[in-house]
Amino acid sequence: MTQSNTTPILSAHGLTKRYGRVTALDTCDFELYPGEILAVIGDNGAGKSSLIKALSGAVKPDAGTIKLDGQEIHFRSPLEAQDAGIATVYQTLALSPALSIVDNMFLGREIRKPGFAGKFLRALDHGAMRDFAREKLSELGLMTIQNIDQQVETLSGGQRQGVAVARAAAFGSKVIILDEPTAALGVKESRRVLELIQDVRSRGIPIILISHNMPHVFEVADRIHIHRLGRRLCVIDPKQYTMSDAVAFMTGAKEPPAEAAAA
């Protein structure tokens, strides 16, 4: 699994983030290659969330650089990261429960009607948004949701996850970050979400998957980034290591193999 011949689509070098006396990220490196699913695992407090927040624009790193498509980027807000093509599906999903599926998918990027009504009266084009949302949801095989004007709070956990993933995948994203997508789901719903993840990858969109669920990680990931004490400990190939190896590296019970250790 040498990918040194391709350039990473998203990379970070020397990321550092401190909260008071706590160093959440300690000169951390990171690479995501086109078309892959990269899992990020690590113990609680290892700094996974801080890494993801830095990549998705939710926090500003104290030091270090982030590059997207070879261009150095400095996000000041999640919105800027989204505009640049990094969509994040947060563990909380960031959906508005009382709004409909369509409204949620278009939150912050609504389509207005053409002509006078849209330009001066700023009227929304509900029809166009509905059609687009329906198309995107069916592409991901999510049309078991029959009524697209349903309020999100009336959906099941898996369906909500589906709406959030569809929203992330719908708007020309270059990278999708999924934070614990299966944590709150049952066996069947988790399976649907894992299929959804592979669906999205088959569309050529690379995915960063943060998860504590080792079976899920080993099933879908192409590479596994193991995070420990605020930095990347190593990157392993799930086909060459077992889950217990990964857990041993992650908790410090075992030294990582020299060839996989990060420089």
Add this chain to the structure above:
Amino acid sequence: MSDTTPAKKGQDFEHVLDKSDRSVASFETSQRNIIERLQSALHGNPTLVPVIVLAAAVAVFGLVAGGKFFSAFNLTLIMQQVSIIGILAAAQSLIILTAGIDLSVAAIMVLMAVIAGNLAVYNGVPAPIALIVAFVGGTVAGLINGFLVTKVKLPPFISTLGTWSIFFALNLWLSGAQSIRSQDIDANAPLLKFFGQTIEMGGARITYGSILMVLVFAVLWYMLNKTAWGRHVYAVGDDKEAAELAGIRTDRTLLSVYALSGFVCAIAAWASIGRVGSISPQAFYEGNLQSITAVVIGGISLFGGRGSILGALFGALIVGVFQSGLRLAGVDVLWQVFAIGWLIIIAVAIDQWIRKASA
């Protein structure tokens, strides 16, 4: 999860899933009983409650008080009486939809009425300019509340509790605690009383102020339901963090809501001069709470993000209908107040019950 999937997929423990129920999650079409059906209908459309209450109240008072209640004169009088609190309730609804509360709406209104009156009546400023100053002033007052909420990060209750006192004190200072008399307004700036004019048709006396109230609600309804800004207001009120992560500039949305609310208070100020006739710095001291009453009875959730602004219009009308009906039925004023108290408690209890229905 297509049926043609070979068994070698997923993990070992999941293989039994092949034998599990294959039907996809579907939504029940037939609900179990009337109560549940009602609950879910109300959940989808919370404004139904005030509409039903209003219709029932009109029917009951019509029966009790008879023709007096149903006369065109009385019905338009109710409109007239609720017009000012109605417009304030519109301003209040905007704030409450964002899960805030504004204790200063009536104080902003009275302050702006005093400013416009002082400029136009005593200082010879042309009335249109005095009114523009009041509109700008109302917007700025709203922005101050919005600034305290978004930048200083005070809870809306505290911010507006503070500005309520501040605006009230400013208004006493500017007015010298003196009312501006009706005849002085007529002589110097009749435009200020524009909304006191009436259209008479038969026994009906529709004031321009009543029409203005309906217009204010219509415009705000459009903004909240047909524009992206409106969706953002609901999203921010529903879950601010989620809205922020979804890419909404929540602070900007909140500031715009507070500014617009202040502007609507200034509209109420103009209408109030027409309604009352004079400009009194002591007027509408209970207006803040009355506007909250109308909003709450109108089924707008105090927790934000739920309810229609039209509910506040119905809420204001319900209060008006109760007061008028009870008065015509010869009931003492204290029992009118008593009834309004119950209305508030029942309205919020129903809101809680509806919110439970996530089905």
